[in-house]
Amino acid sequence: MNFEEISVTPSSPHVGAEIDNIDLTRPLSDRQLKELRAAFLKYGVIFFREQDIGFEHQMALAERFGHVHIHVGGEGTASKPAPGYPAIRLQHFDKDSKRISGEVWHSDQSCAEIPPAGSILQQKIIPPDGGGDTLFASCYAAYDALSPQMQAFLEPLSAEHDGAKLFDRGTKTVYPKAVHPVITRHPETGRKVLFVNAGFTTRIVDLPKDESEAILNYLYAHIAKPHWQMRFRWRPNSIAFWDNRCTQHFAIWDYWPNVRSGYRVQFEGAVRPDR
Ligand SMILES: [Fe+2]
Numbered sequence: 001m002n003f004e005e006i007s008v009t010p011s012s013p014h015v016g017a018e019i020d021n022i023d024l025t026r027p028l029s030d031r032q033l034k035e036l037r038a039a040f041l042k043y044g045v046i047f048f049r050e051q052d053i054g055f056e057h058q059m060a061l062a063e064r065f066g067h068v069h070i071h072v073g074g075e076g077t078a079s080k081p082a083p084g085y086p087a088i089r090l091q092h093f094d095k096d097s098k099r100i101s102g103e104v105w106h107s108d109q110s111c112a113e114i115p116p117a118g119s120i121l122q123q124k125i126i127p128p129d130g131g132g133d134t135l136f137a138s139c140y141a142a143y144d145a146l147s148p149q150m151q152a153f154l155e156p157l158s159a160e161h162d163g164a165k166l167f168d169r170g171t172k173t174v175y176p177k178a179v180h181p182v183i184t185r186h187p188e189t190g191r192k193v194l195f196v197n198a199g200f201t202t203r204i205v206d207l208p209k210d211e212s213e214a215i216l217n218y219l220y221a222h223i224a225k226p227h228w229q230m231r232f233r234w235r236p237n238s239i240a241f242w243d244n245r246c247t248q249h250f251a252i253w254d255y256w257p258n259v260r261s262g263y264r265v266q267f268e269g270a271v272r273p274d275r
Contacts, residue, residue, distance in 0.1 A: 001038040005031050008039050008046075012230035015138035015247060017043035024051045024061060024239070033064055040065075040118070041189055045136045045232075045242035045249075052237045053122065055085045058265050062087075062120055066267035069116040072109055072163065072176045082263060089264050091121070095257030102251035104166070105137065105224055106199025108244050108266060111163035111176045115273065116266035120241045123234045123262035131255035134232045134240060137248045141228035143183065143194040154194075155275070157182040157207070159216070161200040179205060182219075184273040186246050193246045194223060195273055223248060234260075245269065 007020040017039055022032060039046050053061070062068050068087040071079070078101040079089040093100045109115045126132060143151070159182050163175030182204060184195040196204075198220040204212040232240055242249065244266070 001035065003035050003039065005029070006035050006039070008043075010043065011047070011232070014141040014228045014230075015044045015136050016047065016230045016232065017045075018047045018049070020049075022048070024048060024053050025057055028061075028064055037065070040241065040243055044138055044140070044247040045240055047232060048239040048241070049235060050237050051122070051239050053239070055082060055088050055263070058120060058122060058263065059085065059087065062118075062265045062267045066117055066270070069109070069266040069268045071266070072112050079264070087265055090261075091264060092259070092261040093253070093256075094259045094261075097256070100251060100253045100260075102199070102249065103253050104199045105220065105248045105250045106166065106197045107139075107195075107248050109163075110161040110180065110195075110197055110200045111166075111178055113176075113178045113272060114269045115178075116244050117269035118242060119244055119264055119266045120239060121262060121264040122237065122239045123260065124236060125259050125261040126234050126236050127255035127258035127260055129255070129258065130233070131252065131258070132234060132260040133252050134234070135229050135250040135252065136232065136240075136242065137223055137229040137250075139193045139195065139223065139246050139248060140186075140191050142223045142225075143192050145227070146194070146222070151183070151192075154182045154215075157204050159196050159204045160202045161197075162202045163200065165202055166199045180273040181275045183275065184245070185275055187269075187271050187274075189246070191246070194219065196220075197223070197248050224250075245273070
C-alpha cells in the first residue's frame with residue numbers, strides 16, 4: 001500500500017516503524033485507519049511521538065482495531081487497572097517497585113485461548129537519565145531464519161502457555177492456560193510465526209520433559225538474537241502499538257529508583273492462534 005496520509009519511517013530491517021503526520025486526539029478517517037492497519041501489519045510495531053492522548057482516546061483508538069481485551073493476569077501482575085477503565089492497565093514503576101511488567105521476552109497474554117491481537121502502550125513519565133527502553137523482536141524473521149529441517153520438526157508440535165509462569169507470586173489465583181501451535185500462521189498476513197515465548201511457555205506437549213526444555217531453551221535464545229530486533233527509546237507521550245501475534249517484546253528495568261509511568265490497552269484477536 002502507498003502511504004498517502006501518514007508518513008512511515010522503518011526502524012530496522014525486520015521490525016518497527018515510526019508514524020508521523022497524524023493526530024491521534026482526532027477521530028481517524030477511513031483512509032488513515034486503512035494506512036495505519038497496513039503499517040501495523042507490515043512492520044509488526046508502529047510508534048508515535050508527541051501524542052498526548054488520555055484514556056478515552058486510547059480506548060477509542062483500540063476500538064477502531066478490535067474489541068478491547070480485559071487482562072487475564074489476576075492480581076499477581078505488576079500493572080493495575082485504571083480506575084473506571086477496566087481495560088486500561090496502569091504501568092507505573094518507581095523506587096518502591098519490587099518488579100515491573102514484562103522484563104522477559106514475551107508476547108502479551110499468550111496464556112489466553114485467544115491472546116490479544118494488539119497492544120497500545122503510552123508512556124507519560126520517562127526516567128530523567130534515559131533507560132526503560134523496550135526491545136521488540138520479529139517472530140516472522142526468527143521463524144524464517146530457522147533451517148528447513150528445524151521448521152519441519154517444529155511444525156506439528158504444540159506448546160502450553162501458563163499465566164502462572166509469569167504472574168504467580170504466591171497468590172491463590174488460578175491463572176489461564178492454553179495450548180497453541182509452536183509455529184502459527186498470522187491470520188491476516190498468512191506469514192508463519194515462531195510462537196513460543198520465555199514469559200509464558202512451559203512445555204512442548206508432544207515431547208518428553210528433557211527434550212521439551214532443550215528445544216524451548218534453544219528457541220528462546222534464538223528469538224533473543226539481535227538480528228531481528230530493535231530497541232525503542234521512549235519520550236514522554238510516545239506510543240508503541242504492536243501486533244501481538246507476530247512480535248515479542250522485553251521491557252528493560254535499568255532505571256530504578258527513577259519513575260517510568262504509562263498505560264496500556266489491548267484489543268482482541270478474532271481467532272485462536274492456528275497453523
Ligand atoms: Fe508485555
